[in-house]
Amino acid sequence: MRGVRIKDHWKEQRLFDLRATIAGIVGAVLLLVLAGRLVVLQVVRYQYYAQQSEYNRVRIEPIPASRGLILDRNGAVLAAGQPGYQLELVREEVPDLDATLKGLVGIGLLTPEEIPDVRRAIFSRRSFDSVPIRMRMTDADVARFEVRRFDFPGVDIKSREMRWYPNGSLAVHALGYVSSLSEADMKKVDPQQYAGTSVIGKLGVEASYEKELHGTNGFREILVNAQGRSVEKIGKTDPSLRVQPPIAGETLVLGIDTRVQKAAESGLGTHRGAVVALDPATGDVIALASMPGFDPTLFARGIRRNEYAALVNDPDKPLLNRALRGTYPSGSTIKQAIALVALTDKSITADRKVLCLGTFSLPGSAHIWRADKGEPKGELDLNEAIARSSDVYFYRLAWEMGIEKLDVGLAPFGYGRRTGIDIAGELPGLLPSPAWKRTAFKRPADQVWFPGETVNLGIGQGYLLVTPLQLAHIAGEIAMRGRNFQPRLVMGTRDPDGHFKTFPPVEDKPVTGISDEDWTTVINAMAAVTKCERYCGTGSAAFKGTPYTSGGKTGTAQVYSVAQGAKYNAKTVAANLRDHAWFIAFAPVDHPRIAVAVLAENAGFGAGTAAPIARQVIDAYLLDENGKLKPQFAPKPADQPAVAASADQPAATSSAPGPVATAAAAPTVPTAPKTAAAGATL
Amino acid sequence: MIREEVSDGSVRRTLTGTARMLMALKLDGPLLVGLGLIAAYGLVVLYSASGQSLEMVLRQVGHLAMGTAFMLLLAQVSPNFLKRLSPWLFVLGTLMLLVVAAMGHIGKGAQRWLDLGPLRFQPSEIMKLAVPMMCAWYLQERPLPPSIAQLLLLGVMIMVPAGLTVIEPDLGTGALIAIGGILVVVMAGLQTGIMAALALLGGVAGWVGWHFMHDYQRERIYTFINPENDPQGAGYHIIQSQIAIGSGGIFGKGWMNGSQAQLDYLPEHSTDFIFAVIGEEFGLIGLLLLLLLYAFVVGRAIYLSTQTQDTYARLLAGSLALTFFVYVFINAGMVSGLLPVVGVPLPLISYGGTSMVTLLAGFGILMSLYSHRKLVGS
Missing domain, CATH: 3.90.1310.10 (Penicillin-binding protein 2a (Domain 2))
Structure with missing residues (x-):
């Protein structure tokens, strides 16, 4: 039905009132929703938003x-x-x-x-x-x-x-x-x-x-x-x-002595090489030099690409830390260790004489091991064989002992093993053995251990590799009659008030089983290296007139094998294939305070280049500016109790010098260390 | 008004001096008090939100004064005049919107203002009043609820100016214009069936409209759904305003202590996002107090609309009252993360002259519609 709709004002008023009421209710509900939202934000999630606001502004x-x-x-x-x-x-x-x-x-x-x-x-x-x-x-x-x-x-x-x-x-x-x-x-x-x-x-x-x-x-x-x-x-x-x-x-105090370090670096001079000097009674590193070096400030200020490239591409490898990562054959510096092994297992006695005539060959082999031109000839006892560095004596000794005995005996000294110094990057070197050879080579023919390789090991050649740090550590170990202190650069700290605190030295597994007598024999032989008494030792020229006693051993590491029958002539061999010069030393003999290893790459005979550097380093440590033995290193009469060396030093509370005092108080009497004595009954 | 005992025992209504003056000025006391409280609250907040700018506060006082002048003026105008004015205002406003649209088209950019020498105004603001006036005018002589054909015509009346505003582009104002018109129709008794159908249609239209939206408008919708998507970009407003409100807690950080607003983390903190400043500095209590004031104003306005005497007045007054509520709800909803971010200021509090004048003008109209009613003999 379609009619004309008539306006009904009352009805419209009621309709409007109804709608207005509904609108009011809807509005009230919406306001409640809004209030609910605010409660969620401001009450329920308050912590979260307060934190967000804090993150924002702070x-x-x-x-x-x-x-x-x-x-x-x-x-x-x-x-x-x-x-x-x-x-x-x-x-x-x-x-x-x-x-x-x-x-x-x-x-x-x-x-x-x-x-x-x-x-x-x-x-x-x-x-x-x-x-x-x-x-x-x-x-x-x-x-x-x-x-x-x-x-x-x-x-x-x-x-x-x-x-x-x-x-x-x-x-x-x-x-x-x-x-x-x-x-x-x-x-x-x-x-x-x-x-x-x-x-x-x-x-x-x-x-x-x-x-x-x-x-x-x-x-x-x-x-x-x-x-x-x-x-x-x-x-x-x-x-x-x-x-x-x-x-x-923290302020770190190193064992490094700036004067000794300078002596080491200036001693090496333009030679590539490394010097490590340790306090054998604590393991503190007195000097650690690897030459050439570089200026660390280059890096601290932000090294430029070309500067870095120059360092990396330098054929002398200034970035290589030769003291820890340079591995070389030890040359004759192994002889005193072999002697200790041989004495202990009774392969030789100290007074057994061996006729040495300058060459050695294995029975049934045409291969001839030649000795260097300075090789002593005649009937040599152990003392002379070490002092004058007879190769033939040790060729024969190694051959007689055999590789197993050598390996078993040498390993405790630390050959082929990291010393555990407190900075990273150290290489272990290599003590070769038949077992090692079986795993190191692919071809079965190469995996065989040849008797000649045992002979080579007798004079520290062949596969044997050592680092300068290792040799300094071994020199110290021998000086200390087997006591083994882990090398460390950081010996302590200094607190903000200037007080030094020295860490206790870390003593490692000692070399045991060697009798006190045998230690004395070998230490005396090393002392003979730097003296001219019955005969002049190979290091005697370099150590002439020292106000302290010392022991040492020269070494010459072949880089290059001279053909059978040919003569090694430094002048005709390319500079980078010339022999490396080694010298290891310690001083004083009775209460060793410093052990040194010097390696000069391609520098020829150890006695010529390396020994004088070792002397310079030891002098810098033990002697004062006037060439006099520093009071704290003066020999102490055996019948008197050891005077506390700290008396010679200013009190540790003064801020500048000091740590030497504590270092000096460390054990210094190596004659009969308990650990060594325990094993001496062998 | 007070009650006075008269000798014959009957109660006679009589008026105090203030009430008499308000009556003479055609104003409604309670509504005026509510608006005044909100505006005062707003000035206090604005001083803090603007970074202690007395200059901004004074200018806002100027905006308030101008708005109040419009309110007073419009309150004096008789509803019959407004009624007659309605279609003309609507036509004029629509024409101006077309001009603005044409200018925007030529200028290739957003164009909202019409520059008439010293006068610079947004025609879309006029349409906020003109559209409900037009709708109420159209419906006043017709039987309610309106027929389908009438609804279609009303739809055109609403959607043309709203659409022109949206393409300016000003989505927020366009939506408010449409809402103003729609509320007239709803109050006129729009059948619930049709409302449901329109809501469905609106959903479809929204889907279609999505494809015609500007990128930044779509962006707003995306980030509304997930503000954390783009914390430094489009979601920044919503995240920071929620942090501001949430970190205010129940009691707030204190006046001028809101770090979000004071350190500029909260964008638009004097204008569209001032609601968050209140939340941060005065807490939940401050916000609920504000919402109560708004509820009082809206409630009073709805009450006044029911007391008017003809259809035009009722529909227009009802629409103005409800539109005011919608403003509040959209702004508060957007700042607190319930609704997408549309550029709608918080009525009477956000800094700015245009919306202040429009709103107070609307209340002026509302008071006129109420206070010019003929008191039927007692």
Whole structure:
């Protein structure tokens, strides 16, 4: 039905009133929904949002801890912090990173080649971290940047502590160096702990003691607005912000004696090689030199690509730590160890004489082992065979003993095994054995141990490989009659008040089973090496007139096999195939305080090059500037109780010298160590 | 109004001085008090939200003064005049929207303003009032609820200006214009069946409209669904405003202590997102107090609309009252993460002159519609 609808005002009024009521109810419900939402935000999830708001406004700015100092045993600074300027960038504050980096290249603060590395470094850190992109800025660099500062938002010059090595390349292979934290480094460390840190230790003490040297970074909370700018107040209110001061890294005291280290490095001079000097009674490293070295400051200030390439491509390999990683045949420096093994298993007696005529050959073999031109001839006893370094004597002895006895006897000295020094990278060298040969070679024909190889081992040739550190350690072990202290660069720490704390030496498994008499025999033979009495030892020229007693052994390691019947002539052999010169030594004989190994690559006879360096190193340690024995090293009368050497030293509480005092108080009487005595009944 | 005992025992209504003055000015006391409290609250919040800018507060006072002037003026205008004005205002507004649209087309960019020498205004703001006025005018002489044909015509009346505003582009205002018109029709008794059908149609239209939306409008919807998707970009507003409200807790961080607002983490903190500043600095208590004030104003306005005497007045007053509520709900809903981000200011509190004037003008109209009613003899 379609009718005309008539307006009914009352009905419309009622309809409107109904709708208005419903609208009011709907509105009230919607307001309740809204209030519910607010309760969820402000009551239920309050903690979450309060924290989010805190994250927003408070930025934690790290305060880097200053890196610990590295001192030598007398308190002289080997590595320290020095204020310097560096350019830093905060990624999230930089509007256009590529343009910014390009701009920095434009004003000569970066090179185009550095850009990829810089970018990687920037992206390895958190977006709000301040990342160093150019270290060690000169005043001119700083000035150049300041003028253009406004073109580079997010980039700023920060005064930061820089690593400083006052002696340049001195002892670099012991100290190591620091370099700016790379992307790869960041993966290895806790980014929380390293926020604000710009460098990390690489190699040496800097790397092995990174944790101690790094310290604990502090932080400062700063108030930032949404643009990332630091602001003072929230509206008109002072914020309460936390500050935690950093804890500086520990100051490490090394056993290194700067004077001895300098003597070692200047002794090697232009030779490639290594010198290691240890305190045999503690294992403290007195000097650790590997030449050539390099200036660690190059890395600390940020090494440039071409500088790094030059180091890597240098044929003299300055980056190679020869003291720990250079492996060489020991040459004759093995003879005293073989003698000890032979005496102990009764293969020889000290007074047995062997007729040596300059050559040796195995029965039924045409191969002739020749000796060097200085080879003693005639009837030699053990003392003379060591002092004058007879090859033939030891060819025969090795042959008589056989490889098994030699291996069993030599292993306890530490051949083929790491000494366990407290810095990384040490190589174990190699003590060859038939068992080793079976696994080392692929071809069955090569896996056979030939009798001739036993003969070679008798004079430290063939497959035998040792490191200078190993030999210094072995020299010390023999001087200490078998006591074995693990070598260590860091002997203690100095607390902020200047007190030195020396760590107790770490004593390792000793060489046991050797009688006191046999030790004396061999130590005397080594002493004869540096003396002219019945005959002149091979090291006697170098050690002439020392105010202390010493023992030693020369060695010459062949790099190159001379053809049968041919003569080795240094002049005709290419420089890099010439023999390596070895010398190991210790002094004084009765209470050894220093054991040294010197290796000079391609330097010919050990007596000629290496022994004088060893002398120089020992002199630098034991003697004062006037060539007099330092009081703390003076021989003590046997009937008197040992005078505490610390009396000779200033009290340890004075800040500069001191650790020597504690080192001197370490056990120094090697005559009958308990451990050795226990096994002496064998 | 007070009650006065008269000698004959009957109760006679009489008026105090204030009430008499309000009556003379054609104003409603309770509504005026509610609006005044909200505006005062707003000024206090604005001082903090603007970063202690007295200048901004004073300018906002200027906006309030101008809005109040419009309110007073419109309250004096008789409903009959408004009724007659309605179609003309609607036509004029629509024409101006077309001009703006044409200019925007030429200028190849967003265009909302019409520049008439010293006068610069948004025609879409006028349409917020003109559309419900037009709808109420159209329906007043016709029997209610409206027929299908009438509904179609009303649809055109609503959708043309709303559509023109949306393409400006101003999705928020366009939606509010449409809502203003639709509420008139709903209050006119739109059948629930048709409402359901329209809601369905709206869903379909929304789906179609999706394909015509500007990227930034779609972006807003995407990020509304999942703000954490793009915390530094499009989701930033919603995340930061929720952090601001949530971190305020029950009692708030205190006036001028809201770190989200004071340190600029909260965007638009003086304008569209000022609701979050209140939440941060005055907490849940501050927000509930504000919502109560709004509820009072809306409730009073609805009550007034039921007291008007003809269809035009009822429909228009009802629509104005409910539109005001919709403003509040959309803004609060968007800032607290219940609704997508559309550019709708918080009525009477957000900094800005245009919406302030429109809103107070609307209340002026509402008061006129109420206070000009003829008191039928007692």
